[in-house]
Amino acid sequence: MSEVNMFENPIAQAKSVHFSFDQRSIFNGLDLQIPRGKVTAIMGPSGCGKSTFLGLLGGRLATLAGTIWFDGDAVPQRKSDALYVMRKKMGMLFQNSALLTDLTVFENVAFPLREQTDLPDVLIRILVLLKLEMVGLRGARDLMPAALSGGMSRRVALARAIVLDPKMVMYDEPFVGLDPISMGVIVGLIRKLNDALGLTSVVVTHDVAEGCSIADYVYLLDSGKVIGHGTPEEMLASTQPEIHQFMNGLPDGPVGYHYPANDYLTDLRS
Amino acid sequence: MNFPGNLGRFGLRFVARLGASFLFLVQALAGAVKSLPRFHLIIHQLYSVGVLTMLIILVSGLFVGMVLGLQGYYQLVNFSAESSLGMVVALFLVRELGPVLAALLFAGRAGSALTAEIGLMKATEQLAAMEMMAVDPMTRVIGPRFIAGFIALPILAAMLSGVGVLGGYLVGHGQFGVDAGVYWSSMQNGVDLVDDVLNGVIKSVVFGFVVTWVALFEGYDAVPTSEGVSRATTRTVVTSSLAILGGDYVLTALMFGGL
Ligand SMILES: Nc1ncnc2c1ncn2[C@@H]1O[C@H](COP(=O)(O)OP(=O)(O)O)[C@@H](O)[C@H]1O
Ligand SMILES: [Mg+2]
Numbered sequence: 001m002s003e004v005n006m007f008e009n010p011i012a013q014a015k016s017v018h019f020s021f022d023q024r025s026i027f028n029g030l031d032l033q034i035p036r037g038k039v040t041a042i043m044g045p046s047g048c049g050k051s052t053f054l055g056l057l058g059g060r061l062a063t064l065a066g067t068i069w070f071d072g073d074a075v076p077q078r079k080s081d082a083l084y085v086m087r088k089k090m091g092m093l094f095q096n097s098a099l100l101t102d103l104t105v106f107e108n109v110a111f112p113l114r115e116q117t118d119l120p121d122v123l124i125r126i127l128v129l130l131k132l133e134m135v136g137l138r139g140a141r142d143l144m145p146a147a148l149s150g151g152m153s154r155r156v157a158l159a160r161a162i163v164l165d166p167k168m169v170m171y172d173e174p175f176v177g178l179d180p181i182s183m184g185v186i187v188g189l190i191r192k193l194n195d196a197l198g199l200t201s202v203v204v205t206h207d208v209a210e211g212c213s214i215a216d217y218v219y220l221l222d223s224g225k226v227i228g229h230g231t232p233e234e235m236l237a238s239t240q241p242e243i244h245q246f247m248n249g250l251p252d253g254p255v256g257y258h259y260p261a262n263d264y265l266t267d268l269r270s
Numbered sequence: 271m272n273f274p275g276n277l278g279r280f281g282l283r284f285v286a287r288l289g290a291s292f293l294f295l296v297q298a299l300a301g302a303v304k305s306l307p308r309f310h311l312i313i314h315q316l317y318s319v320g321v322l323t324m325l326i327i328l329v330s331g332l333f334v335g336m337v338l339g340l341q342g343y344y345q346l347v348n349f350s351a352e353s354s355l356g357m358v359v360a361l362f363l364v365r366e367l368g369p370v371l372a373a374l375l376f377a378g379r380a381g382s383a384l385t386a387e388i389g390l391m392k393a394t395e396q397l398a399a400m401e402m403m404a405v406d407p408m409t410r411v412i413g414p415r416f417i418a419g420f421i422a423l424p425i426l427a428a429m430l431s432g433v434g435v436l437g438g439y440l441v442g443h444g445q446f447g448v449d450a451g452v453y454w455s456s457m458q459n460g461v462d463l464v465d466d467v468l469n470g471v472i473k474s475v476v477f478g479f480v481v482t483w484v485a486l487f488e489g490y491d492a493v494p495t496s497e498g499v500s501r502a503t504t505r506t507v508v509t510s511s512l513a514i515l516g517g518d519y520v521l522t523a524l525m526f527g528g529l
Binding site for chain 1: 398402403404405410
């Protein structure tokens, strides 16, 4: 599909977004569009603000300037009914799964249904088992979160994130800390759910290989801006120095390996 | 050393946190009102905040009452006034030790647990996850705990006083042979329902409010790391203890001193 087509009706976009934590600027003019129905990877070095971007997109953080749009509306900048209505159309998978530790796997997945709907228990049971089956954990429904492995808790969190049938699911570093098998399972699930349920997926990761293997489109962030974007093939083939360095994991380039310091020899002698 | 500068910075931080804690209080109270219909959530919290604190309250109350019985008897017997033992023990407990001691124990047992629980929920992104599921943590998490703490402490304080009076009786009657009827009737005659009991209840209601507020705020405001949660837990115990003791002086002066 051509790029023009892909971005005809983006589900979300950031327009010259500025943001800072206290005095520290994180974004200074962030512009990007999330194509509808696709898997978009947002990549960049640790600490470049990827999780912060998801915070802005979900309305948990407020921009200093600029606007974030989701599904035709500006994301409200403070807690409000409008924001909560919008969040029902979003699902989010947090970096450390964020399962509620005092509830079973079943009740964790049922949680959004119990809170947001008046569905009878029989129906809730069916919906929960349906989602648990999708992530292959129907048999683990009675376990407590503490009894799950990292990969399993991430799949439970994924079932919970899609139980309200959102339009968009955000994944914060879904591949971190997984063994190769669990990693493959999660990679497969993200793609499968995206296509089967007609979702839009936003995957935040610093893992170039997995990010490129899964994404239809890639944004590369650094120093508070988008420094490059394109399909995975375009990005991997890019000769632009910053993009080339990150995509190929080179230790030195425009992004220095060394934290700024005074002269090495002088430092050792002093 | 830059003493004035540090003092100024400390002052600014203090005022900022005070402001944040009042903002939190407003949101928490709104959440508490919204969580009122969710009965089972409140019951669940009443169990973990109240019932689990009961044992330490009952045991402490018994020992404190027994000590009051001993000390009271040794003093009163000098004036041949041991018949007033029941009144002395009861007044001490109902007016002061019941509310204050129960609140201190409550802060150490339940308050610290609340702070650690909320702080860890924050550190493990459980609160953020609720936000993203369009569930307001103020209504789902903070509100029911606020109500539970507010209800539990007055009941715990009453239990502590009750068991304490019993402890005083055990020592006074069992060890020193103070007549049972004399002990109980001196208590009934000496303790005024409004002046003593009601004022004691008011104290414990105020303490319950303050301790729960401090504990929930410290947890919600904790730096989301293990060190941050540990510091927040310590701060809960320190801040609420100071608030209880300072508040007790102010309340006592207002109630009994005609201030
Ligand atoms: N709550 C916060 N307060 C202050 N600074 C923060 C906070 N959260 C994150 N930061 C800082 O903002 C920067 C971006 O963080 P983040 O978005 O988590 O990066 P990442 O791209 O690794 O997900 C980091 O340098 C981090 O230290
Ligand atoms: Mg991150």
